Amino acid sequence: MSTKTGIEVSIAIGEVVKLTDADVIAAYPITPQTHIVEHLAELVSNGELNAQFIPVESEHSAMSACLGSAAVGARTFTATAGQGLELMHEVLYVASAMRLPIVMAVANRALSAPLSVWGDHSDVMATRDTGWIQIFTENGQEVIDNTLCAFRMAEDKRVLLPVMVHLDGFHLSHMIEPMLLPSQEEVDRFLPPNQYPLPLDPSKPLAMGDFGPPIVYTEAKWAQEYNLLNSRSTILEVWKEFSKVFGRNYSPVECYRCEGCKVLLFTMGSFSETAMSAIDNLRNQGIDVGLVRLRLWRPFPFAEVRNAFKDAEVLITLDRALSAGGPGGPVSSEIKSALYPLEKRPKVVSFVGGLGGRDINVSGFEEMVKRGIEISKTGSSKEYEAFGVRE
């Protein structure tokens, strides 16, 4: 039986990692991820978790240590945020290309400069093309549920890919809220032991991630891409299995009051719940609007995205990151490209906002929807609008 517990989401992540009986945690503390790794260090040091905690000198080393650990078949976890994720950037590609099932919690944070420890999705978006499976979460329960799912997805023999679980820095990482913490028995029932099929073994030496000259590189990358696209069915299967054990459902794209709506708002991450309250208020004001949220960022759920938006006339998107000098929000841009092949598709109005920890409250989302509807009628010369910016 799961137990309802009021604790900080970061601490709850540590507790769930403990229940997975992780073997290695290699991490460098960085705001707002710090409490996750501090708690894990404590659990290892007081003997509650029998694991190696490798306190490295940088995130680049953290991810490098994770490579080695995952390659010998050890269940491997790390966590980072913002600049830390950037510092491990080049190693992220190695993890996915070498098919290493590493699970990483990312407490999403803005990127410098100016220095900001606060939340947005700039760090997520910079890792978009690294070949990791990436999942967004909206509340503490979703964070711990998907951390647990991430191990099973990553370690499944049909997948063998690293997984990032994104939780908004502060808005999720620092929240003390009620969550149903799973029991050891439930976790054991849901998560089989990690059986990495080709672990490094000193008695059978081999090299991983070796030179890939032009004659094999394309094929290697294609095999990797084929595998990432195919992980989709296992991801769905894992969420289904999770639902059987825990009774909570997850899917790549999720809807809130969107049936039959001509206007849809689109968000991701913890702001989505605030947006739901705005949807309720707008409905009461007679505005027919629903909310669609992205859960699975990679592999991108093209079919679900098209299906969610096919009957809408206006789609209003919010990105908490900026593709500088480009099309505005990275997620909005991908949605536009996913919708392009459709004969009938909604007008897309893109906003970028909530950067560097700036809140968007309920009335903010109401304003965004009203402004979006207005722009859909009048048109705009801009690719996107910066929400709430002082010019």
Place this chain on the structure above:
Amino acid sequence: MVNKSGLLEIRWHGRGGQGAVTSAELLAQAAISENKYAHAFPSFGPERRGAPVLAFVRISEKEPLRIRAEITEPDVVVVLDPGLLTIVNVTSGLKKDGMIIINSRKTPEQIRAELGIKPAIATVDATKIAREILGVPITNTTMVGAVIRATEAVKMESIMEPLKHRFGRLADRNAAAMKRAYDETVILEEQAIGKV
């Protein structure tokens, strides 16, 4: 006290190191143990000892909480450090029918006369209580007693388990300080409209 939407929003003012976040956490945990929906969180950002800090609690009787934004229009403001009254606008956004709960030697009447605060005011000399019972002038747990008395947000007994979990062998003394603050809190109703 809950507002029209069945929600109680509390903003805590303290200084870095005074434990405002711990108070907020304890209160939320007590509410969660009563099967209410609650969450607590600090003002987001780097922590600096001694600098003014905020912590927030939302308690909802029936509806799950969706809003994670900082509380700008609180029902209740709690002030752990009386020195903050003159350097931070602690009543900012406080609802007209809200309440401010202050750690102060002064009576609510004195506070109203000095600062012109119109909403309800509750005071307790938490520093004195904390010094006498805990031996240190750290008032965060003591002030939880005042908050429970003034708001009836949770039952006093609901705070004991979270307190034990957090403070271990020091829990009993903190509970004693909390109970004394509960008894000694003085409440002055909101100023009637039209009176000066």
